Amino acid sequence: QLDRFEQAKFILEKIEKDNHQAYFVGGCVRDLLLERPIGDIDIATSATPQEIQTIFDKVIPVGIKHGTVIVRHEHQSYEITTFRVEGKYSDHRHPDSVEFIKTIDQDLKRRDFTINALAMDKDGDIIDLFMGEEDLKKKMIRTVGDGYERFTEDPLRIMRALRFSSQLGFMIEHKTYSQMQILKQQIETIAVERLNAEFTKLFAGEFVERGIAYLKSTEIYNHLPIMVKYPYIIDYLPKKLKPLSSFGQVIALFHYIEPAIGIATWVKEWRCSNKIKFEAVQLTQALRNYKANRIDRWLVYCLNAEYYRGFVKLIHIFHDNTRVSIEDLELIDKALPIKSKKDLALDGNDLLSLFPKAKRGPWLQSHLYKLEQQVVLGNVKNSKTELKEWIRCHPPEIN
Numbered sequence: 131q132l133d134r135f136e137q138a139k140f141i142l143e144k145i146e147k148d149n150h151q152a153y154f155v156g157g158c159v160r161d162l163l164l165e166r167p168i169g170d171i172d173i174a175t176s177a178t179p180q181e182i183q184t185i186f187d188k189v190i191p192v193g194i195k196h197g198t199v200i201v202r203h204e205h206q207s208y209e210i211t212t213f214r215v216e217g218k219y220s221d222h223r224h225p226d227s228v229e230f231i232k233t234i235d236q237d238l239k240r241r242d243f244t245i246n247a248l249a250m251d252k253d254g255d256i257i258d259l260f261m262g263e264e265d266l267k268k269k270m271i272r273t274v275g276d277g278y279e280r281f282t283e284d285p286l287r288i289m290r291a292l293r294f295s296s297q298l299g300f301m302i303e304h305k306t307y308s309q310m311q312i313l314k315q316q317i318e319t320i321a322v323e324r325l326n327a328e329f330t331k332l333f334a335g336e337f338v339e340r341g342i343a344y345l346k347s348t349e350i351y352n353h354l355p356i357m358v359k360y361p362y363i364i365d366y367l368p369k370k371l372k373p374l375s376s377f378g379q380v381i382a383l384f385h386y387i388e389p390a391i392g393i394a395t396w397v398k399e400w401r402c403s404n405k406i407k408f409e410a411v412q413l414t415q416a417l418r419n420y421k422a423n424r425i426d427r428w429l430v431y432c433l434n435a436e437y438y439r440g441f442v443k444l445i446h447i448f449h450d451n452t453r454v455s456i457e458d459l460e461l462i463d464k465a466l467p468i469k470s471k472k473d474l475a476l477d478g479n480d481l482l483s484l485f486p487k488a489k490r491g492p493w494l495q496s497h498l499y500k501l502e503q504q505v506v507l508g509n510v511k512n513s514k515t516e517l518k519e520w521i522r523c524h525p526p527e528i529n
């Protein structure tokens with residue numbers, strides 16, 4: 131932990147040498163004080179992005195307009211943001227305007243919660259203008275300044291409060307909580323992509339039960355995609371969610387609880403990334419296969435190895451008595467006769483040539499799929515001769 135700050139000190143020193151101020155800020159300072167694993171190390175500075183570009187060789191201009199660049203140093207990336215104040219968030223996504231400023235005070239004041247408004251200089255001295263350290267000790271989430279104002283400015287902060295309570299296991303301070311209650315409807319104005327990012331973190335939190343409890347007690351779920359239509363889902367969350375950590379798994383879980391909510395709907399309404407979508411589809415399919423045939427070769431064949439862990443967790447949730455381990459799946463995978471459709475000893479053209487009078491059509495794919503299944507299950511050997519023989523005995527329905 132400290133090593134990483136030691137390494138990052140170089141950046142602060144280099145900026146200071148050029149006569150600007152620079153501090154570590156936000157989540158990294160909070161997590162250092164909490165002795166939690168730190169994520170990204172973010173830096174705030176009085177230097178403008180242009181000035182940073184002259185100080186360092188490798189600068190990636192990720193958000194010059196908002197004052198943010200990334201600097202690479204010893205294979206680490208550092209987000210460096212110029213001290214700034216923000217205008218209104220009328221599109222509920224980005225502030226309308228940002229103004230660069232020369233001192234850190236106002237920059238800390240624009241931050242969401244007191245525990246996120248801490249800064250630390252290169253010597254490890256903390257700047258704490260809003261009693262953030264005390265709130266860290268009390269395990270409290272409290273807005274910087276008036277909650278009503280801060281949540282109106284950017285209602286995403288309401289979701290962020292839940293997210294931090296889930297990650298840190300903190301309580302939400304009384305006044306902050308009641309302002310969240312009053313303003314929760316504003317969440318509906320937030321771009322779903324922004325919500326989704328916070329929601330994903332909420333689900334992955336170590337203290338997810340707490341986050342979910344707040345989701346429930348505030349009735350914020352009434353203003354979230356899907357949840358508003360299927361509120362009973364919430365009741366499954368504390369019980370079922372604990373061992374899960376990825377949004378893809380959560381989606382698969384919901385899908386499984388209530389088939390009426392198709393994965394496609396989930397993914398669409400939550401604007402999930404393709405990665406999450408893929409994970410959710412794979413896991414749901416595997417759960418379905420499991421329900422039909424338990425663990426068989428086909429299930430393992432269809433499931434990417436990277437989702438084994440998630441699948442095992444889901445199985446333990448739905449089938450308490452089942453003992454399935456990642457190793458079991460790996461063993462089956464090793465013994466599979468083919469790894470993908472490409473390995474099949476016979477392709478579409480081969481199949482077509484067996485039926486010279488037939489035209490190409492959906493029957494081709496569907497029969498190849500059957501072949502693939504038979505080979506994976508070990509019912510037919512993966513050789514041209516044997517596959518042809520199987521086809522002779524099981525001719526396709528060509529129409």
Ligand code: ATP
Pocket residue numbers: 155156157158169170172240241242243246247284286287331
């Ligand atoms: P994590 O470890 O999950 O990244 P974090 O505290 O770093 O947590 P980020 O979303 O990365 O959270 O934001 C970095 C910092 O920027 C926060 O600590 C906070 O000071 C500030 N911040 C981020 N989003 C907002 C917001 N919507 N309103 C006000 N301040 C914000």
Ligand code: MG
Pocket residue numbers: 157169170
């Ligand atoms: Mg961060």
